[in-house]
Each structure stands twice: as C-alpha cells, then as structure tokens.
Amino acid sequence: MAARSKKSIRVRLIFFxxxxxxxxxxxxxxxxxxxxxxNFERLDxxxxxxxxxFEMSESNAxxxxxxxxxxxxxxxxxEMDFIIxxxxxxxxxxxxIGRLKKIEPDRKRLVEIDRFSESFQVYFNQASKYSQQIASGNVNVASDPEGIIKISDSLQHCRKMLNIFRSYSLKNFQITIENANRSSAIELRLGLIMALVTVILISTGSVVITSGIDVKEQE
Structure with a gap:
C-alpha cells in the first residue's frame, strides 16, 4: 500500500x-x-x-x-539652359512629392505635403519667370528689388516647410527603431523571468511532493 502511494506521488511529481x-x-x-x-510590423x-x-525628404531638400x-x-x-x-x-x-503622398500614413502630414507643393509651385513660377526675364534683359534687378525679396521669402518658406517635414520623418524613423529594440530587450527579460519562475515553481513543487513521500514513509 505504501509503495503504491509512493508511486502515485511520484507520478504526480512528474505530472506537475x-x-x-x-x-x-x-x-x-x-x-x-x-x-x-x-517588431516585424515595425521593421516593415x-x-x-x-x-x-526620410530619404525622399532629404532628396527633395x-x-x-x-x-x-x-x-x-x-x-x-x-543662360537659358539653367532655367531648363x-x-x-x-x-x-x-x-x-506625389510618391511621398502615396506612402505617408499620417493625414496631418499629407495636408502639410499639399501645402508645401502649393508653396513650391508659387515659388518656382515666380522665380523661373523672374530669372527668364532677367536673362532675356527685360527686367533689371536694380529696378525691381521687391521682386527679389518676394522670391527669397517664398524660397525661405519652402525651406522651412521642408525642414519641419524632414525633422518629423527622421523622428518617426528613429522612434520606430527604438521601439523595436526596446521590444526585443523586453522579450529577453520576460524570457529570463519566465525561466526563473518555472524553475522556482518546479523546485517548490518538487520539495512539497517529496515531503509528502517522506511523510508517507514515516507512517
């Protein structure tokens, strides 16, 4: 009877x-x-x-x-070749810009891209027309300083918008990489914690069950 009970406890130990x-x-x-x-989604x-x-933002700048x-x-x-x-x-x-709009997931940034596109068209139309007029001799720079200032302001506005978008795209790129690295570190820590908990549970359970065997033997 004692042997059977001892065997039963050992079976429980193995099962546990x-x-x-x-x-x-x-x-x-x-x-x-x-x-x-x-992490796969982040890397994707x-x-x-x-x-x-980010790459297109740098290229556009x-x-x-x-x-x-x-x-x-x-x-x-x-020389008109430079205008061409x-x-x-x-x-x-x-x-x-068109390709950028197709892959940008943030609607707010899509609005900013559209605004930049409009600002760029305004700048380019002004600047190319002005440069063409100067190159052809129809306009003298000294006689129209306001035109230069207007074009310069348009260019600075375009640069500012591009820099903001570049900073945002770089930040998103860096944050996504950091999150992927952080998740990998968490996975490693959780693995170690789970392994430790498993060892503790097995050790504790083994002690409790083997103690039961000793008690049975004493009886």
Missing part, C-alpha cells in the same frame, strides 16, 4: 513538472510571438514607409537647393 514546464514554455512562446509580430514600416519618406541655384545662375549669366535644368528638377520634385 511536465505541466509547469509546458505552461512556462507556452507562455514564453505566446509572448515571443506577440513581440516578434509587432521602417523599410516601406519611414525610411523611404537637395532638389530645392539645386533649383534655386540654377535659377540664380540663369539670372546672373543670362531647373524646370526638369522641378518636375522631378513634383513627382517625388
């Missing part, structure tokens, strides 16, 4: 250890799956959304500067 181990493994697997899924956004947006330089060169040298180059770059910038 198996149950706790399975529960600990299943819990870690579930948490790991959730965090890994979230980095690859297909935030990095392309460079295009804007080249456009301004070409228009200024056309006005100072009288500026028009080509303006077209590329407009195309880039």
């Amino acid at each position: 250890i198996s149950l706790v181990t399975a529960f600990g493994f299943a819990s870690f697997l579930a948490v790991s799956f959730i965090i890994s899924t979230q 956004k980095i690859k297909n959304v935030y990095f392309p947006i 460079a295009k804007l500067e080249r456009i301004a330089e070409n228009l200024a060169t056309a006005a100072s040298t009288g 180059k500026a028009r080509e770059q303006a077209y590329e910038l407009s195309q880039s």
